[in-house]
Amino acid sequence: MKKSLMLWGLLLALSFFLVGGSQPVQASGTIKVGIVLPLTGKMAKFGEMEKQSFEMALAEINAAGGINGKKLELLIEDTTGRPEVGRSVAEKLITKDKVVMIGGGYSSSVTYAVAGVCQQNQVPFLVNTGSADKITSSGWDYIYRLNPPVSKYASAVESLLTEVIKPKTVAILHENSLFGSKGAKSFAKLCKKFGYQVVLNEGYENGGIDYKPVLIKVKQKNPDIIYMISYVMDASLLMKQAKELKLTPKMFIGGAAGFTMPEFRENAGKASEKVISATLWHQILPFPGAMDYYKKFKQRFHKDVDYHGAEAYSACYVIADVLKRTKSLKNTDIKAALAATDMMTVFGPVKFTTWGKLKNQNKANTYVVQWIDGKLELVWPAKLATKPLVYPVDWLQTWGY
Amino acid sequence: MKKGNLTVGIFALLLLLFPLVVRSSYYQHLLIIIFIWVIIGSSWNLLAGYAGQVSFGHAIFFGVGAYTAGILVTKLGVSAWWGMLLGGFIAMAVALFVGWVCFRLRGPYFALATLAGGEIFRLIAINWESLTEGMVGILIIPTFKSKLPYYYLSFGLAAACILAIHLIMRSKWGYYFVSIREDQDAAESMGINTNRYKNIALLVSAFFTGLAGAFYMNYMGFIDPDVVFSLHYISIMAILVGIVGGVATIMGPAVGAVVMVGLQETFRSSFFGLAPQWVSEGHAIVFGLLVIFVIMFMANGIVGDWNKISRLFWRRKAVRT
Structure with a gap:
């Protein structure tokens, strides 16, 4: 008796998973981008700041007409600061939510694990904080990075x-x-x-x-x-x-x-x-919008923001810019659009080039x-x-x- | 017993068919993680649950297995799959040493010694940069893009691990283990070489945990000392999987692995996006509450206290078989 009950319980649990899996995903009229950040655990403080910056930029982008009339949607997911959870997150975003690209990436080890999944599935990943050199020096062509690598800090x-x-x-x-x-x-x-x-x-x-x-x-x-x-x-x-x-x-x-x-x-x-x-950044830098962003953030969240926030805020604008320019939402087209990026953000000019051992790496001061x-x-x-x-x-x- | 076999058989069949039906690599990934935890939890259970030697340092064997596979690639250029073969054995070699040091101690002192052992190995892995690459970690590109090979391999390993422990516990060794747990001095006076059998339990446990570690390296493609030698995420999690599922039960750790990994993912993703986002921030608390609940009301875990649970839900007096 007890064993069969156990079986039914497990079956129920399993079917719960399956039902969860068969949910319709891509609502028409929005473009989904996944963002991976540590929202709990030791690094939650920075993760939170980046999340708020992403959300601020998102609201502005959508208020200004979104992506060629479509709304941009960010699926911000918690990596808890652990690589294998980061990997679960990336797998989920890619296969279940069918995001067109991924952004975020805070600590180097998690960013690295997520980058591996993205490269393997050929989904473009715009890193904005993970700073280990290896992330852009492994020869991975779907990985782009906004922030400088740690060796240039x-x-x-x-x-x-x-x-x-x-x-x-x-x-x-x-x-x-x-x-x-x-x-x-x-x-x-x-x-x-x-x-x-x-x-x-x-x-x-x-x-x-x-x-x-x-x-x-x-x-x-x-x-x-x-x-x-x-x-x-x-x-x-x-x-x-x-x-x-x-x-x-x-x-x-x-x-x-x-x-x-x-x-x-x-x-x-x-x-x-x-x-x-x-x-890597300060609000008094002579980049258009830097001070405005700082003030808006402070007004809204009642705290100061530093370069982490600026990286996230800029990354969101880069993502929007890329999605506006891409020919289609196919991974190769988005990759081509990323490669052609040449824009000004609150974090400074953004352009992905290959220099030294680094590939698709923005040169930031x-x-x-x-x-x-x-x-x-x-x-x-x-x-x-x-x-x-x-x-x-x-x-x-x-x-x- | 026959009915039990049938249940297990049906369940195994369902798991074999699962990836063919559910194509989403996300769910396949979750099950692979569950299988890894089934292996680690069951191995821990053999040593702690059956032989009574509570280990707080299973990350040692997991980490050594993972690093064996990783170092084979980075230092010798050998495929990490050889690590699957070697990882378990290197973990056993390390276990001999750990046993030699820690089995001089009993009970809580043994637990503390293994806890310290885990931290020592983590610090060695951080600082011995020429061998382990330190905190930079080891990266390999996984062999297969598809998850199916990993799925079946981890399923096979988990099944083999459970089966091996089942067989061991029905053999003479099993009785020795239990007698050591119940009263080491009495076992000794009965003529059981307790030191030898404690070491045997440790070696088997370390072997499977090492295999799980080597598999993790092959599958995840990235390890660093804080990931694979983590006290919190490996050693303690192994204990939780065992305790929640049911200490000293064959299927307990398997149930524990499903519950722990399932709960974590359910909460982390806010019930798969159905609940508001703040739910995800509560996953740490839920873990804590679950452990407190299990320890207070179901000290034998979900499987061990199944009678209690079924009485609670069905108000029926179940008979212990």
Whole structure:
């Protein structure tokens, strides 16, 4: 008896799946695009910001007439930040929802897994945040990327170092995931190129709460600059604990991600002051609509937005532009339209080219920002700066000792 | 027993026909993930449920199997399919070492030791970059575009795993395992070499988990240390699959795998798009509630407490067979 009941239960569950599978998908009059983002889990904060930016852009695009009269529809799905779930999501979007292309992609490992599925199914994928070089250097022709690869994140810092700071010794701290360790490697390479001595290069577990052991090591080496690649919580803790230890190099430099987030200021407080960070975008950049986008976002969601949001917002406009220009919704036509992209967005000009080992990669600039009196200011390149770079810094005075 | 065989037979037939009827690669993918969890859950169950050695470190064997397949490709240029053969055996070799260290301890101390073991392997995989590529991970292009080969292979592995455990539990070994679980000292005094049989349970368990890992590499095409050596997503999930389905039951982990993977996907996709989006953000809570519920009211899992459940729903006094 009990076994047969079990059987019926399982059959019922199975049929539920089947019914779910046979639902009609493509409603006429809309064009469906899948967006993969981490909406739960450790990276949910960035994922949420990107989602809101996608939705903002979507509303604007559809209010302005959509895609040649048809409405654009975004299916924004949660990857939970895990590759195999990301893969489930991509499979679902492609085979069940029949999306014409995919966008989004936050963390490198998930982006990579999704890119694999897209390439195999020959569905175009426009990456807007996943930054590991491999994503566009694997020779995959259906994968396009809006944001620069992580190895180029430091190019503005590079010129700042050679022209202004001229350090002799460098300490590198990085969180241990693909993003952090790749970034640290390319920065170490850069140091070698300019003859800066790397006295310490250490990874740490993202999500820790005590960074003092590693910071004490840094203090013993007394480097000219400390370069840190961190997400927002570890960035705040690193700076707070550096302040407590009175660790005073010539400069603290953040490698994008956590150091430009408003939450960094909120959590680190005074310890965030005068810290500089590489960034890929800032609202004061001279791109049409950048400031407008920033203000609209702030008004609507009551929080600041950083480059993640700008990437997502721009990606949505690129997707709309591509779908307007494509001859048909066939994958090869969309791919051709992606390849022909040449437009201006709030993130800067977007054009996919092949350079070096990278294929279908947009060439985006990078910038340096500094927290000055509690506000993030663009300080480098000098000709675009909103405030001059504060350097050298008296840290103990800044921290109020 | 005969009726049970018939049920299992019909069910196996349905699963064999499934991908021929349902062409959507999305559903095929979900079932493949379920099969992987059937293997891991059943293997965990053999060691923890039957032999009583609760492991919090099954990610070790899963990860080692996956990395065996991956490293064969990146370092030796050998097809990752050889990893399917080798992955299980390398996982066994690692299991010998793990057993040598951890079986000195009993009960919760054994559990803690395996938990630490899992983290150690994860950190090794992160830092031994020359071998494992570190956090960059290993990428291979999967051999088949179609999901059918993966589907049948994983189904076959899952079926073989369940069958093997079923046979083992009917043999002398099975009785030894249970006696060790019930009272290790009494078993020892009966003349059972408890250390040897605990190791045997671990080796079999590690073998199948390693196979699952190697299959994961072949199928997913991408691994990194946080994915395959994850405490949360592999080791703990293995325990949950076992507990929810039913510890020390043959079909328990299989039911557990269906429930866990099914629930996760149902909630993640907001009931396949039928419910509002915010539902998807609740999947973590649902998992937590489910585990609390199972532990409080159905300590033997869905299969183990089937009588209780059927009484609850049908108000009928079921007879335990």
